Amino acid sequence: MSHIEATGSYLPSTIVLNSEFVGGNALFESMDEYFSGYEERRHASAVETALMMAVEAAKDALANSKYTAMDIDLIIGIIQPSRNVYGDDLNLMQHELGAWNASVLPINTACSSFITALNMADSLISTGKNKVVLIVTSTDWVHTMLDTTKPNFAFAGDGAGAVILDASSESFIDKHELNNTKPEVFNALVMKNAQFTQKKEFFTVRPPEGRTTIKDLILFPMSVAKTLLDRNPSVAVDKVIMHQSGLKMMQVWADKLEISEDKIRHTIGLYANMTVANIPVTLDYWRKKGDLQRGEKILFMAPSAGGYSIAMLWEY
Numbered sequence: 001m002s003h004i005e006a007t008g009s010y011l012p013s014t015i016v017l018n019s020e021f022v023g024g025n026a027l028f029e030s031m032d033e034y035f036s037g038y039e040e041r042r043h044a045s046a047v048e049t050a051l052m053m054a055v056e057a058a059k060d061a062l063a064n065s066k067y068t069a070m071d072i073d074l075i076i077g078i079i080q081p082s083r084n085v086y087g088d089d090l091n092l093m094q095h096e097l098g099a100w101n102a103s104v105l106p107i108n109t110a111c112s113s114f115i116t117a118l119n120m121a122d123s124l125i126s127t128g129k130n131k132v133v134l135i136v137t138s139t140d141w142v143h144t145m146l147d148t149t150k151p152n153f154a155f156a157g158d159g160a161g162a163v164i165l166d167a168s169s170e171s172f173i174d175k176h177e178l179n180n181t182k183p184e185v186f187n188a189l190v191m192k193n194a195q196f197t198q199k200k201e202f203f204t205v206r207p208p209e210g211r212t213t214i215k216d217l218i219l220f221p222m223s224v225a226k227t228l229l230d231r232n233p234s235v236a237v238d239k240v241i242m243h244q245s246g247l248k249m250m251q252v253w254a255d256k257l258e259i260s261e262d263k264i265r266h267t268i269g270l271y272a273n274m275t276v277a278n279i280p281v282t283l284d285y286w287r288k289k290g291d292l293q294r295g296e297k298i299l300f301m302a303p304s305a306g307g308y309s310i311a312m313l314w315e316y
Helices: 050-063 089-097 110-126 141-145 151-155 183-188 214-231 247-256 275-288
Strands: 003-010 014-017 040-043 074-080 103-106 132-139 159-166 172-179 239-242 297-303 308-315
Touching (some): 003 050, 050 074, 050 089, 050 132, 050 159, 050 275, 074 110, 074 275, 089 132, 110 132, 110 275, 110 297, 110 308, 132 275, 159 275, 172 214, 214 247, 214 308, 239 247, 275 297
Parallel strands (some): 074 132, 239 297
Antiparallel strands (some): 132 159, 172 308, 297 308
16 A cells, blocks of 8 residues: 655746747747647756756655655656666765665656556555655756747746655555557657767657557547546546646547546646646646645546557555
8 A cells, every 4th residue: 555645846046937939929929729828937057957857856855754864775767858868867865865775766658657657556565565655756857858949849848856755655546548559659758869860959849650640649648548548437526637748638538538627737838748747837836836736536547659648546
């Protein structure tokens, strides 16, 4: 059994408004119908690396918990992009936090990485293998991975989120995941690594080969969440925290799932799309606002590059 003990986050101090992009708001008015809701975002400075932000988010989570770094026995998550191919930057978290009793497990399922880590951490706690787990997801992809001359650069934001799980009670309810890794789907939802291509690139949904459409790819995560909800008809969902590629996309998902839009919690207007950090940062933001109450049921859901999607039900 596992329990969400604490949350934390770190946001860069630099705020970038829509008006700072060439074309101003006209850029956002011309976006695809699914991508909307962007008002401002945070961009990391040269010293605000993904590792540095991950460390600060973890410290924030620890400060909000009953634990010290020495109590952590597993650090799991993703630092994007890692400055090292091997080993991953996440391994440096042990030293930076003084978490000397923790093993480290880097994972990467793109935008669904936090929920994947949540799933794995719950499994390890449930088996008794671990007792206090730190999940951290961090990204400084704006200046390291993206071509800032491209219009859709405006989608991107930097930041880090962290969550501490422990074995004090049972909060996990159920999960469902589905991997659609047909080559045509994978190639439609992939962003190349600038380190190897020598070309910065923004993630774009490319028209896939065959009969799969872009709309199908966008609605695929909804089908995963629907299967989960149909399997748990007695669970009354209080809040929904989704991956935030676009406000319209979240509204479409909620509508298809027959969930009231007033249950959606997001930060897209403030922080834009932080990829791997979207969900934990949003969770921490609304917790600090006093909006999340213990005992509430939360639906987490996210798609990812490659066609993998996961949804989880938790009691906060």
